[in-house]
Amino acid sequence: MTTVLLSLIVIVNLFFVLSFxxxxxxxxxxxxxxPATTLALPFTSFFMFLLSTFGISDFAIGTVLYRKLKWVPLKKLPGTLNAQCVIPVAAMALSYITSIDVGVKTLAVCIISQVIGAYVGPRFVVKLPEKTIKQFVSIGLTVAAVLILAGKFNLIPSNGTATELYGFKLVTAGILLFAYGALNNIGIGSYALTMATVYALGMNPAAAFPIMMGACTFSVPIGSMQFVKFGEYSRKITLFASTFGVLGVLTAVYFVKSLNVDMLQWLVIAVLLYTAISMILEMRKAKMSLVNSVN
Structure with a gap:
């Protein structure tokens, strides 16, 4: 099963490579x-995907960076964010799946559920107010971070060693990953949500990484090929990210594999709080912009 999964990752991403x-x-x-600066791109690509490999959204970093530096026109930003991460995310998935112990059945259920959610979910997600979704997600992530933190200080029981899920827990993981795949379509990343879910279900925190990257490496290339087809992306940024970004991934993977569970728990807390705070600030900024436009 693992060999089949790895082969499918290579095949799916090879289609993107050929198109690119x-x-x-x-x-x-x-x-x-x-317009992207050739001298700066190797460094921005390396560190962006080094952080992404730890679970810090490259979409969030890229959105801020590229708009601030005026490297990508707004029209081409979505295509660039998707296309640039295809090869680095494939490297993440291949590295994590082969180096971090996760049950194949659990991995397959989570990946398939999120991919289905990414394609089927939008018809349901679009009916929900984006602001309401982000409010609930930011609160949920904050609560998850606080609970993990409480476990770190022995205020509540804390486990987190399982590498496989069964029965109700596996079904729960499948349903939640389906929802996360759907939420991706309105700009809510699945990294932090998956970390919180994996921890809440009693799995080893490291298991979040092959699950996160495995799901993304199937769903992202398909959409990215459409951006390539219509030329709605930055070829220069994608080229540099596909090379130097992979170097950042391989560097980060080495550290993730060498971190013990205790350090990974702190990493999960940091990612959850970072994502929650980012969402809150984003909603506050949108509210202020609305107020200013009315005035």
């Missing part, structure tokens, strides 16, 4: 004329 390379060759004279 074909597009690069067709537009090779335009690549270096794009």
């Amino acid at each position: 390379v074909k597009d690069l060759i067709k537009h090779k004279s335009e690549i270096m004329t794009e």
